[in-house]
Amino acid sequence: MLAAVTSGTCEIALVERDDPAAPGPGEVIVVPEAVGICGSDYHFFLGELSDAAGGSQFPRVQGHEVGARIAAVGPGCDPELEVGRRVAIWPLVPCGSCYPCAVGRPSTCDNFRLIGIHDDGGLQQQLRVGQDQVFPIEVERAAVAALVEPLSIAVRAVNRSRLRAGERAVILGAGPIGQCILLAALERGAEVLMLDRQESRLELARELGAQTARFTGKDAAVAAARAFAGAAGPPVVFDATGAPAAVEAMLAMVASAGRGVQVGMSNAKVQVRIGLLTEKELDLLGVSCCERDEFAEAVALAERRVASLERLVSHQFPLARAPEALRFAIDNPTQVMKVVILVEQ
Ligand SMILES: [Zn+2]
Ligand SMILES: [Zn+2]
Numbered sequence: 001m002l003a004a005v006t007s008g009t010c011e012i013a014l015v016e017r018d019d020p021a022a023p024g025p026g027e028v029i030v031v032p033e034a035v036g037i038c039g040s041d042y043h044f045f046l047g048e049l050s051d052a053a054g055g056s057q058f059p060r061v062q063g064h065e066v067g068a069r070i071a072a073v074g075p076g077c078d079p080e081l082e083v084g085r086r087v088a089i090w091p092l093v094p095c096g097s098c099y100p101c102a103v104g105r106p107s108t109c110d111n112f113r114l115i116g117i118h119d120d121g122g123l124q125q126q127l128r129v130g131q132d133q134v135f136p137i138e139v140e141r142a143a144v145a146a147l148v149e150p151l152s153i154a155v156r157a158v159n160r161s162r163l164r165a166g167e168r169a170v171i172l173g174a175g176p177i178g179q180c181i182l183l184a185a186l187e188r189g190a191e192v193l194m195l196d197r198q199e200s201r202l203e204l205a206r207e208l209g210a211q212t213a214r215f216t217g218k219d220a221a222v223a224a225a226r227a228f229a230g231a232a233g234p235p236v237v238f239d240a241t242g243a244p245a246a247v248e249a250m251l252a253m254v255a256s257a258g259r260g261v262q263v264g265m266s267n268a269k270v271q272v273r274i275g276l277l278t279e280k281e282l283d284l285l286g287v288s289c290c291e292r293d294e295f296a297e298a299v300a301l302a303e304r305r306v307a308s309l310e311r312l313v314s315h316q317f318p319l320a321r322a323p324e325a326l327r328f329a330i331d332n333p334t335q336v337m338k339v340v341i342l343v344e345q
Contacts, residue, residue, distance in 0.1 A: 001016070001017055001018075001019050001124060001125035001126050002014055002015070002016060002017075002124065002125050002319060002320075003015055003016075003017045003061050003120075003123065003124035003125070004061065004062070004063075004123035004124065004319060004322035004323070004341075005017075005059050005060070005061055006044070006045055006058060006059060006060050006061070006062050007058055007059045008047075008058050008059075009045075009046060009047035009056070009058075010045060010046065010047075011058075012045065012062075012322065012323045012326060013323065014319070014320060014322070014323075017124065019126055020126050020127075020128045022072060022074070023072050023073060023074030023128060024074050024075075025074050025075045025076045026074060026075075026076050026077060026130060026131050026132075027074040027077075027128055027129070027130060027131065028070060028072070028073050028074065028077060028081055028128070028129055028130070028131050028133075028134050029070075029071045029072040029073075029126055029127070029128050030066075030068035030069060030070055030071060030087060030089065030126070030127050030129060030134065031068055031069050031070075031071045031125065031126055031127075031343075032063070032066050032067070032068045032122040032123070032124065032125070032126075032127055032343045033067050033068055033069060033086075033142035033145070033146075033342065033343055034066075034067040034141075034142035034143040034145065034146040034340050034341070034342055034343065035063040035065060035066055035067075035121070035122040035123055035146055035340065035341045035343060036065030036143075036146040036147060036149065036150065036176075036338055036339070036340050036341075037062075037063075037065070037325065037326060037329055037338075037339040037340070037341065038064075038065060038150060038176065038177075038338075039175075039265070040053075040064075040117070040265070041062050041063070041064075041116070041326070042326070042329065042330050043056075044056045044060070044062060044116075044117060045062070045326050045330070046330070049117070050267055053117070054117065054118055057117075057118065060116070060117070060120060060121075061116070061120035061121050061122075061123050061124045062116045062117075062121050062122075062123050063115075063116045063121035063122030063123040063124075063341070064091035064114055064115050064116035064117060064121050064122070064149060065091075065122070065146045065147065065148075065149040065150060066088070066089040066091070066115070066116075066121065066122035066127070066145075066146055066149070067086065067087075067088055067089075067137075067142035067143060067144070067145025067146035067147075067148070068086070068087050068088075068089060068122070068127065068142070068145070069084060069085065069086055069087065070082065070083050070084060070085050070087060070134065071083065071126065073131075074131075077131045078131055080136060081131060081134055081136070085136050086136070086137055086138075086139065086142065086145055087134050087135055087136050087137060087145065088135045088137050088145045088146070088148035088149070088295075088298075088299055088302070089115070089122070089127075089129060089133050089134060089135070089149070090132070090133045090134075090135060090149075090152070090290075090292060090295040091114050091115045091116060091121070091133070091149060091289075092106065092107065092109075092112055092113075092114055092133075092289045092290075093112065093113040093114070093115075093119070093130065093133070094106030094107075094109035094111075094112050095109050095110070095111035095112065098110040098111055104291075105291070106291060106292070107156065107288050107289040107290050107291055107294075108288050108289075112289070114289070115127070115129065115133075122146075122343070123319065123322055123341060123343070124343070125319075125343060132292065135148070135295060135296060135299050136299075137299050137302065137303065138303055139302065139303060139306055140306070141306075141310065142342070143310070143313050143316070143340045143342075144302055144306055144309050144310060145302070146340055147176075147180075147302060147309045147312060147313075147338070148295070148298045148299055148302045149298075150176050150177055150180050150338075151180045151183065151184070151298040151301060151302055151309070152289075152290040152294055152295045152297075152298035153177060153180065153263065153287060153289065153290060154177060154180035154181040154182075154183065154184040154263075154298075155184050155290060155294045155297045155298045155301065156287050156289070156290035156291070156294050157181050157184070157238055157261050157263045157287045158181065158184040158185055158187075158188060159294060160259075160261055160285045160287055161236045161238065161259045161261045161285065162236075162259060163185055163188050163190050163236050164188065164189075164190070165188060165189030165190065166189060166190070166191070167190050167191070167235055167236060168190065168191045168192075168193070168228060168229040168230075168234050168235065168236075169185050169190050169191070169192050169193075169234060169235075169236040169237065169238065170192070170193045170194075170195065170225045170228065170229070170234045170236070170237045170238070170250075170253065171185070171192060171193070171194045171195070171210070171237075171238045171240060172195050172196075172215065172221070172237070172238065172239045172240060172241055172246040172249060172250055172264075173195075173196060173239065173240035173241035173243075173246060173264055174194050174195075174196035174198070174201035174202055174204065174205045174212075174240075175196075175201065175240060175241075175337070176312055176337060176338045177240045177263055177264070178194065178196070178201075178205075178238070178240035178241075179201075179204065179205060179208060179312055179337075180312075181238050181240060181263065182194060182205060182208055182209065182210050183208065183301065183305050183308055183309075184301065186208075186209050187301055187304075187305075190236075191211070192209070192210045192211065193210065193211045193212070193213060193224065193225065193228040193229070193234070194210040194211070194212045194213075195212070195213050195214070195215040195221055195224065195225075195246075195249075196212075196214070196215055197214065197215050197216075198334060199214065200334075201337070202214065204311060204312075204337065207311065208308050208311065211228060213228075215245075215246065215249075217245065217249075218245055218248050218249040218252060221246075221249040221253065222249060222252050222253045225237070225249075225253040226253070229255070232255045232256070233253050233254055233255040233256075233258065234253060234254060234255060234258065235254075235255045235257070235258040235259065236254075236258060236259050236261070237250045237253060237254045237258070237259075237260050237261070238250075238261045238263055239260070239261070239262050239263060239264050240263045240264045241264040241266075242262075242264030242265050242266030242268065243264070243266070243268070244266075244268050244269070244270045246264070247262065247264075247270045248270055250262075251270075251272060251276060251282070251284075254280065254282060255280075256279070256280040256281065256282075257280070257281055258280065258282065258283070259282075259283040259284075259285060260282055260283070260284050260285065261285045261286075261287060262284070262285070262286045262287065263287045312337050312338045313337070313338050313340050314335070314336055314337035314338055314339070315328070315329070315335075315336060315338075315339045315340070316339070316340050316341070316342055317339065317340075317341050317342070318341070318342050318343075318344050319341055319342065319343045319344060320344075321341075322341050325339050325341055326339075
């Protein structure tokens with residue numbers, strides 16, 4: 001089979017590899033059809049993945065946003081996992097024994113493994129996964145199945161935020177994760193204001209159902225949030241950028257007794273006046289991956305929001321052009337929403 005192997009910083013090439021052996025008990029071999037490329041893939045490729053995330057471990061087959069078909073099923077698997085079914089892959093393999101796992105929070109497992117980061121992922125013609133990672137999905141395009149993974153992060157973010165119907169939420173950052181949070185928030189019956197520097201991204205957010213405002217700095221963002229949600233500020237704010245200016249705006253605009261949810265990843269630092277946390281009694285919540293139930297929730301949401309998710313796919317490349325696809329996405333951040341690599345068989 002063919003695999004796109006990232007062998008070092010900015011080095012990726014297609015290589016011929018042996019097919020995986022027949023699946024063992026509880027294992028499934030899937031044939032990846034579509035693989036989404038996201039920010040963490042760029043960081044991995046550029047050798048910038050943080051030590052806390054395990055660093056960039058080469059060589060690696062990247063790709064953790066995977067839409068696939070079941071090719072072979074090992075003994076003892078759920079009978080629902082039939083050969084030929086289209087599936088989305090939950091990329092997380094938690095250890096099951098650390099403190100977060102013990103308290104039912106595997107998405108922040110101390111020893112977690114993610115396919116495409118710590119183990120080989122979807123940019124290859126066959127992939128072996130555990131049956132717990134395989135979720136059947138009824139959608140026409142494999143690219144939509146690949147988008148379940150970013151959508152699952154959004155589902156987790158909205159779950160952690162305790163967003164309720166009728167509440168007004170602000171999302172900072174209209175990239176793929178911000179747009180997915182928008183879809184998950186709309187599903188809850190919330191009203192959403194999306195902020196971003198880039199007009200084309202805001203245009204997409206409007207088409208998906210958000211009100212929008214240009215992000216031109218913290219003070220203007222706070223004013224826009226108050227105009228939208230009232231003088232007390234929005235009760236729920238998501239940062240999907242990881243940019244210090246946006247995180248500062250989130251902390252400044254969120255209402256007292258509100259919830260601020262950090263989804264964008266970054267090694268940058270922000271200065272926080274400590275009194276702000278006590279005076280507002282803020283719930284400041286972080287989001288990493290998602291729980292298994294939330295991945296199932298994201299599958300159901302994707303099935304209901306197919307047309308919206310298809311809008312997020314801005315570029316598609318075949319597997320043979322995976323190296324070009326990664327470089328294109330890194331070099332053209334303002335043009336690219338979501339690059340999807342189609343793994344032709
Ligand atoms: Zn991702
Ligand atoms: Zn664990």
